[in-house]
Amino acid sequence: MSTSDPDPTKTTRDPTTEGACARHQGRPRDACPYPLDSKEREEWMEGYDGRAQGAGPELPMNPT
Numbered sequence: 001m002s003t004s005d006p007d008p009t010k011t012t013r014d015p016t017t018e019g020a021c022a023r024h025q026g027r028p029r030d031a032c033p034y035p036l037d038s039k040e041r042e043e044w045m046e047g048y049d050g051r052a053q054g055a056g057p058e059l060p061m062n063p064t
Contacts, residue, residue: 015040019047 015034022031022044029048034041042053 015043016047019044020050021047023048023050 032044046052
């Protein structure tokens, strides 16, 4: 195995997935482990909330 091969035993941390898992496990929103104003916190919250931060509510489409 070369040194450039990814190690299959290591897990990559994906803040969005972590946030979604936290909500699924019933953890509170303030359980986010990332610092305020960090990109990781924003991504964690997106995963927890199930939508991108700053996105407005989903509105029904008007049929034409």
